[in-house]
Amino acid sequence: MSTHPNTRTQNLVNWASALQYTDLPAPVIARTKDFFADTLACAVAGREHIAVQSMLHYAKQMGPTTGKCELIGFPDVKTSPAFAALVNGGAAHVVEQDDLHNRSMMHPATIIYPTALAVSQDVGASGQEFITACVVGYEFACRAGEYLGKAHYEKFHTTATTGILGAAATTAHLLKLRPSQFLSAIGTAGTQAAGLWQFLLDATHSKQVHTAQACAGGVFSAYTAASGLLGTGDILEGERGMGATLGNLVTTPEAIDRDLGRKWSILESSFKWHASCRHTHPSADALIALMADEKVHYADIESVTAYTYKAALDVLGLSGEGKTVHQSKFSMGFVLAVAAKRGSAGLTDFTEEALADTELRELQGRVSMVLDEEIDAAFPEKWLGRVEVRTKDGRVLSRTVHVVKGDPGWTLTREEIESKALALAEYGHVKDMNAFKDAIQRIWRLEEQDKIEKFSFA
Amino acid sequence: MSTHPNTRTQNLVNWASALQYTDLPAPVIARTKDFFADTLACAVAGREHIAVQSMLHYAKQMGPTTGKCELIGFPDVKTSPAFAALVNGGAAHVVEQDDLHNRSMMHPATIIYPTALAVSQDVGASGQEFITACVVGYEFACRAGEYLGKAHYEKFHTTATTGILGAAATTAHLLKLRPSQFLSAIGTAGTQAAGLWQFLLDATHSKQVHTAQACAGGVFSAYTAASGLLGTGDILEGERGMGATLGNLVTTPEAIDRDLGRKWSILESSFKWHASCRHTHPSADALIALMADEKVHYADIESVTAYTYKAALDVLGLSGEGKTVHQSKFSMGFVLAVAAKRGSAGLTDFTEEALADTELRELQGRVSMVLDEEIDAAFPEKWLGRVEVRTKDGRVLSRTVHVVKGDPGWTLTREEIESKALALAEYGHVKDMNAFKDAIQRIWRLEEQDKIEKFSFA
Numbered sequence: 001m002s003t004h005p006n007t008r009t010q011n012l013v014n015w016a017s018a019l020q021y022t023d024l025p026a027p028v029i030a031r032t033k034d035f036f037a038d039t040l041a042c043a044v045a046g047r048e049h050i051a052v053q054s055m056l057h058y059a060k061q062m063g064p065t066t067g068k069c070e071l072i073g074f075p076d077v078k079t080s081p082a083f084a085a086l087v088n089g090g091a092a093h094v095v096e097q098d099d100l101h102n103r104s105m106m107h108p109a110t111i112i113y114p115t116a117l118a119v120s121q122d123v124g125a126s127g128q129e130f131i132t133a134c135v136v137g138y139e140f141a142c143r144a145g146e147y148l149g150k151a152h153y154e155k156f157h158t159t160a161t162t163g164i165l166g167a168a169a170t171t172a173h174l175l176k177l178r179p180s181q182f183l184s185a186i187g188t189a190g191t192q193a194a195g196l197w198q199f200l201l202d203a204t205h206s207k208q209v210h211t212a213q214a215c216a217g218g219v220f221s222a223y224t225a226a227s228g229l230l231g232t233g234d235i236l237e238g239e240r241g242m243g244a245t246l247g248n249l250v251t252t253p254e255a256i257d258r259d260l261g262r263k264w265s266i267l268e269s270s271f272k273w274h275a276s277c278r279h280t281h282p283s284a285d286a287l288i289a290l291m292a293d294e295k296v297h298y299a300d301i302e303s304v305t306a307y308t309y310k311a312a313l314d315v316l317g318l319s320g321e322g323k324t325v326h327q328s329k330f331s332m333g334f335v336l337a338v339a340a341k342r343g344s345a346g347l348t349d350f351t352e353e354a355l356a357d358t359e360l361r362e363l364q365g366r367v368s369m370v371l372d373e374e375i376d377a378a379f380p381e382k383w384l385g386r387v388e389v390r391t392k393d394g395r396v397l398s399r400t401v402h403v404v405k406g407d408p409g410w411t412l413t414r415e416e417i418e419s420k421a422l423a424l425a426e427y428g429h430v431k432d433m434n435a436f437k438d439a440i441q442r443i444w445r446l447e448e449q450d451k452i453e454k455f456s457f458a
Numbered sequence: 459m460s461t462h463p464n465t466r467t468q469n470l471v472n473w474a475s476a477l478q479y480t481d482l483p484a485p486v487i488a489r490t491k492d493f494f495a496d497t498l499a500c501a502v503a504g505r506e507h508i509a510v511q512s513m514l515h516y517a518k519q520m521g522p523t524t525g526k527c528e529l530i531g532f533p534d535v536k537t538s539p540a541f542a543a544l545v546n547g548g549a550a551h552v553v554e555q556d557d558l559h560n561r562s563m564m565h566p567a568t569i570i571y572p573t574a575l576a577v578s579q580d581v582g583a584s585g586q587e588f589i590t591a592c593v594v595g596y597e598f599a600c601r602a603g604e605y606l607g608k609a610h611y612e613k614f615h616t617t618a619t620t621g622i623l624g625a626a627a628t629t630a631h632l633l634k635l636r637p638s639q640f641l642s643a644i645g646t647a648g649t650q651a652a653g654l655w656q657f658l659l660d661a662t663h664s665k666q667v668h669t670a671q672a673c674a675g676g677v678f679s680a681y682t683a684a685s686g687l688l689g690t691g692d693i694l695e696g697e698r699g700m701g702a703t704l705g706n707l708v709t710t711p712e713a714i715d716r717d718l719g720r721k722w723s724i725l726e727s728s729f730k731w732h733a734s735c736r737h738t739h740p741s742a743d744a745l746i747a748l749m750a751d752e753k754v755h756y757a758d759i760e761s762v763t764a765y766t767y768k769a770a771l772d773v774l775g776l777s778g779e780g781k782t783v784h785q786s787k788f789s790m791g792f793v794l795a796v797a798a799k800r801g802s803a804g805l806t807d808f809t810e811e812a813l814a815d816t817e818l819r820e821l822q823g824r825v826s827m828v829l830d831e832e833i834d835a836a837f838p839e840k841w842l843g844r845v846e847v848r849t850k851d852g853r854v855l856s857r858t859v860h861v862v863k864g865d866p867g868w869t870l871t872r873e874e875i876e877s878k879a880l881a882l883a884e885y886g887h888v889k890d891m892n893a894f895k896d897a898i899q900r901i902w903r904l905e906e907q908d909k910i911e912k913f914s915f916a
Contacts, residue, residue, distance in 0.1 A: 054687035061681060062538035063522040080520035155703045184662070191664040192671055194652035197698040204642070204688040206649040213650055213678075217671070223519060229512035230662040240655040240776065245613045318698065 007234045008256035010183060012143065015260040016136045016169060017182045021128040021447070024135060028264045029447065032131045034417055035099055037443045038271060039092050039113040040072060040455055041421035044428040044436070045347065046094025047073040051205035055090050055212055059083035069121045072114075073428060075456040081118040082219045085167070088114035089215030090208040093159075095347055096329050097424060100278045101138075101269040102407075103255075103380050104145025104162065105153045105311065107211075108269060111163035112137035112170055115215045119174045119222075120452040127449035133173040135266055140186070141166025142265035146255035147236060148247040150380065154314055156246060160195030160210035167218020175226050187231025188221035190242050200318035203327035271406035271417070274345040276329040276338075279312035282385020282401045283332065284339040290389060290399035291340060298341045300391045301363060306332055307372035307386040309379035316369065321361075325350050333364035336387070347427050414444070431458045465692045466714035468641060470601065473718040474594045474627060475640045479586040479905070482593060486722045487905065490589045492875055493557055495901045496729060497550050497571040498530060498913055499879035502886040502894070503805065504552025505531040509663035513548050513670055517541035527579045530572075531886060533914040539576040540677045543625065546572035547673030548666040551617075553805060554787050555882060558736045559596075559727040560865075561713075561838050562603025562620065563611045563769065565669075566727060569621035570595035570628055573673045577632045577680075578910040585907035591631040593724055598644070599624025600723035604713035605694060606705040608838065612772055614704060618653030618668035625676020633684050645689025646679040648700050658776035661785035729864035729875070732803040734787040734796075737770035740843020740859045741790065742797040748847060748857035749798060756799045758849045759821060764790055765830035765844040767837035774827065779819075783808050791822035794845070805885050872902070889916045 024032075046052055056071065059079050069084035071077050072091060079087075092098055092110040099109040112134050120130045144162035145153075152158060168189035172182045194213070199206030225231060235241045236256060243251040274281050283306040290296065315330065322328030329335065329350055337360040339345045354360055375384045386400040403409040412420070418440060425436045435457035442453065482490075504510055514529065517537050527542035529535050530549060537545075550556055550568040557567040570592050578588045602620035603611075610616060626647035630640045652671070657664035683689060693699045694714060701709040732739050741764040748754065773788065780786030787793065787808055795818040797803045812818060833842045844858040861867040870878065876898060883894045893915035900911065 050686045051682075051688075054682045054685040057685045058678060058681050062540045063525065067521065082520045155698075187657070187662060188664065188667055191654045191657060191667065192652045193654075194650045196649045196651075196693070196700070196703050198693055198696045198703075199645070199649060199690040201696060201698065202691050204645060204690045206646065206690055209646055209649065209682075209687070209689075213675070220516060220671075223516050224509075224512045224667075227512040227515045228508045229667070230509075231667075232657040232662045232664055233660050235654070235656055238656045238659060240613075240659065242654065245654050245656075 007237060008253060009186060009234055009236045011257040012139065012260065013183045013186060014179050016139060016173065017177065017179045019132060019136055021132045023261065024132065028135060028266060029131055031266050032134050033443050033446050034414070035109045035266065035269065036113050036134070036446065037417055037421055037440050039098060039109040040439060040443070041424035042095060042098045042110065043072040043088050043092040043114070044430055045097065045424035046091040047428055049094045051208040052087065052091045052094060055087050059087050069118045070454050070456045072456055075458055081122040082216050084118035085115045085215035085219050086212045088117065090212035093208050093211040095275060095424065095427065096277060097272050097275050097347065099269045099271055101142045101145065101265060102383055103268065104142040104158060105380050106141060106145040106158040106162055108138050108141045108163070108166060108265070110211045111141060111159065111167050111214050115167040115170045115218055116174065117452065117455070119171045119219060123174055124451050125174050126451060127446040129174060130452050131447060133170045135264065136173045137166040137170030138265040138269070140169035142268070143256050144236060147251050147253060148242060149250060149252055150311060151250035152247040153311055157195035157197060157207065157210050160214045161193040161246060163211065163214035164189045164193055164217045167215050168221040171219050171222035172225065175222055177222060177226055181225045183233055184229065184231035185222040185225035187233060187235045188225060188229065189218055190235030191232065192217045192221070193242060193246060197315065197318060200315065200330060203324040268408055270408060271412045273404070273406040275347040275350055276335040276345050277316065278383070279308070279316055280332050280335040281404045282383055283308065283387050284335055284345050285404045286385050286387040286399040286401040287336055287339050287389070288343060289401070290387060290397055294397050296389060296391060296397065300393070301340060302390040302392045303366040304336055305388040306336065306367065306369050307375060307388070308369055309376040310371055311379060313369055313371055321364070322355070325352065325355065328355060331364065332369050333367035334360065336367050337363040347423060465695060466711060467644060467692055467694045469715040470597065470718065471641045471644060472637050474597060474631065475635065475637045477590060477594055479590045481719065482590065483722070486593060486724060487589055489724050490592050491901050491904050492872070493567045493724065493727065494571050494592070494904065495875055495879055495898050497556060497567040498897060498901070499882035500553060500556045500568065501530040501546050501550040501572070502888055503555065503882035504549040505886055507552045509666040510545065510549045510552060513545050517545050527576045528912050528914045530914055533916055539580040540674050542576035542579070543573045543673035543677050544670045546575065548670035551666050551669040553733060553882065553885070554735060555730050555733050555805065557727045557729055559600045559603065559723060560841055561726065562600040562616060563838050564599060564603040564616040564620055566596050566599045566621070566624060566723070568669045569599060569617065569625050569672050573625040573628045573676055574632065575910065577629045577677060581632055582909050583632050584909060585904040587632060588910050589905060591628045593722065594631045595624040595628030596723040596727070598627035600726070601714050602694060605709050605711060606700060607708060607710055608769060609708035610705040611769055615653035615655060615665065615668050618672045619651040619704060621669065621672035622647045622651055622675045625673050626679040629677050629680035630683065633680055635680060635684055639683045641691055642687065642689035643680040643683035645691060645693045646683060646687060647676055647689070648693030649690065650675045650679070651700060651704060655773065655776060658773065658788060661782040726866055728866060729870045731862070731864040733805040733808055734793040734803050735774065736841070737766070737774055738790050738793040739862045740841055741766065741845050742793055742803050743862045744843050744845040744857040744859040745794055745797050745847070746801060747859070748845060748855055752855050754847060754849060754855065758851070759798060760848040760850045761824040762794050763846040764794065764825065764827050765833060765846070766827055767834040768829055769837060771827055771829055779822070780813070783810065783813065786813060789822065790827050791825035792818065794825050795821040805881060
């Protein structure tokens with residue numbers, strides 16, 4: 001139904017709808033499984049959060065409670081693909097440990113895997129179909145994020161706004177939609193793109209609502225496209241589409257369809273090692289390395305200056321002092337204080353006790369952020385960070401970080417992924433750790449599954 | 459959870475959550491019932507459209523199919539409040555006969571009534587509770603639309619973006635949320651606000667998706683707020699809220715909470731008499747009146763110039779020649795040709811036969827739109843129109859319209875509402891017209907119902 005049959009979005013759709021498992025290079029398949037394990041663990045780590053509990057309650061209220069699709073960490077409830085995607089998509093984004101794709105400034109995994117799992121269980125997809133659909137979802141979510149870029153990210157939570165395209169694409173692939181239907185699904189998804197940053201100001205739960213609804217909206221878009229609902233044909237580049245309306249026309253059109261089948265978005269995504277907002281990671285890594293190398297102790301620090309890019313200032317600047325555990329992960333001062341005091345900024349470093357720690361709060365007040373033009377020019381291609389530490393004995397020390405742990409250039413081993421996953425599962429109070437470990441092991445052999453199994457555990 | 463406890467949004471929430479049926483003036487109650495009857499008829503008129511059929515199919519696929527909530531015109535299916543609101547909210551917006559609130563540039567009824575009906579049936583609300591919740595929903599949807607104004611409407615389909623606030627407010631009132639929960643519902647709704655105009659360019663089905671998802675998203679927002687999910691406290695005026703992000707800061711803040719309890723949005727809304735985009739109505743009325751008064755016949759017309767406001771040019775300019783019945787209602791040329799030839803622009807005037815009528819297509823090509831600065835300055839307070847007709851014998855005739863039929867200043871009588879409703883029901887191929895008529899009669903006595911009944915019919 002596109003009025004522009006040769007658009008980049010059409011190209012991407014044509015490529016995606018024809019993509020098969022056998023087209024995927026081995027590293028793409030391996031990484032797809034890696035991020036699935038990581039996401040499963042993120043979801044279970046988030047399951048006790050009130051936002052997730054609330055959405056779970058909603059799913060039960062709406063029904064059904066006996067569908068084909070599982071809710072991760074809630075083995076007693078089954079539901080529809082829409083609500084499974086909704087709840088799992090919210091849960092996986094709670095603890096801020098899900099992956100990040102640099103250039104698009106979005107978190108694809110928390111959208112793509114919950115959607116793929118829900119729809120696969122609904123239609124009885126195989127492990128290979130699941131993997132292929134996830135790869136497709138990454139391409140739409142990340143390419144659209146790159147297309148919309150910084151001007152969009154300043155106003156919108158890109159994880160949600162382009163995530164919904166990824167969810168629609170993943171679903172469309174699993175439903176084996178024809179290219180015209182696939183394009184409709186993308187159009188319907190894009191016109192629903194939403195997600196504002198206002199929640200950062202008062203530490204409310206919209207971040208999880210955004211990912212949850214992006215998943216559910218993507219499912220809706222592809223299922224309705226399959227039964228004839230027409231979506232607009234050029235939702236990205238059209239005169240009144242996402243680029244013109246949500247991106248202020250400052251876009252990178254070639255990102256939509258360059259190097260299809262040669263450049264894989266999923267290989268460009270990063271694991272999160274620290275449990276804080278990804279914008280704090282370069283500075284945290286720089287500070288930890290500086291303190292170790294220069295033998296600076298927590299008590300020695302007079303002040304810290306974090307040189308960073310504008311998007312970090314924009315997002316982190318909204319979170320105030322960090323009143324809640326979640327909001328504290330968006331305070332550069334608090335994250336650097338935690339990293340300095342504990343040598344890490346992991347899941348168990350951000351607690352109610354930490355919020356009440358006057359020592360942390362004191363150093364937090366002596367951390368400042370400064371815009372660095374060189375670092376800003378490199379963003380979002382590179383997420384760099386530099387910290388400058390003034391010690392109480394008058395030294396001024398500096399450290400720059402180019403690659404943080406978890407980035408494609410310094411990725412996690414399977415052992416590290418497993419150990420991160422186990423820590424997440426413990427954080428989520430998983431009772432049956434053997435069942436959880438077994439689920440992770442089954443993910444490593446996902447391509448052998450004729451039908452996507454249940455991964456849930458108590 | 460607001461960081462700004464004395465915001466206008468908080469004021470509106472405080473007022474709305476305390477509003478009771480006994481606070482409502484009699485004309486407000488009467489008009490609420492009028493628009494309900496009008497909306498019920500719009501929904502049944504739209505039920506056969508592929509977009510509605512597709513969403514109905516989706517609701518069945520997701521399930522349940524045996525819930526407490528009815529789907530208008532589909533008596534065999536019952537579902538959850540989320541999916542009842544979704545399907546009915548899409549259906550009521552298909553034939554472009556639902557109401558319009560001028561200053562907000564949005565269509566409240568297609569959002570508010572489907573949501574109120576679904577949630578009332580879920581919670582067992584009374585007729586009086588239903589009416590009060592609808593009045594509340596109108597205030598949020600229309601006031602937010604006025605607040606965001608023209609700059610927002612240029613980019614976004616306001617019916618969807620502020621409609622979701624209305625749906626959330628209607629639901630919140632029916633769920634009897636406390637003010638803090640009510641405010642959370644509004645925050646969660648606003649961060650999901652979406653709806654682009656791109657679909658106008660290729661005559662696709664997003665307009666119905668927008669209203670459907672606004673209803674469902676509003677239901678989600680209030681139900682989850684009831685179980686503890688926190689929405690941001692100042693989603694309208696906050697630093698990263700709707701005004702700043704979706705409205706380009708060109709807003710009318712006082713619209714949010716002025717004259718609460720003295721000015722009623724539902725009394726300001728207009729019935730649609732013509733079945734085309736509301737932006738064409740002033741010109742259509744002017745042309746019909748001019749032709750009657752000046753005894754101009756269809757064959758006499760050389761050309762027509764429609765002087766209008768910028769928003770009309772923006773929206774109508776996207777629809778090209780009108781390839782589909784729905785799109786043809788957004789072509790000023792086609793609508794004026796229809797009005798000139800048939801003396802009306804009603805539901806049965808827009809057909810596949812009309813699309814193929816070369817006489818209509820020929821006059822369509824001789825209609826032009828021109829921006830009129832005076833008319834534009836009055837918009838959206840007043841939706842004025844002036845047409846200038848050149849006749850083949852060289853006369854130049856002009857007519858201005860200040861109030862169109864259906865406006866609050868020239869509203870429909872109950873008899874006209876009923877006759878419009880019957881025409882809509884016939885258009886929707888209602889089999890049991892007595893059941894339909896009975897449903898309308900029961901609406902006139904809605905406040906007597908202890909529990910909202912079923913209104914569905916085959």
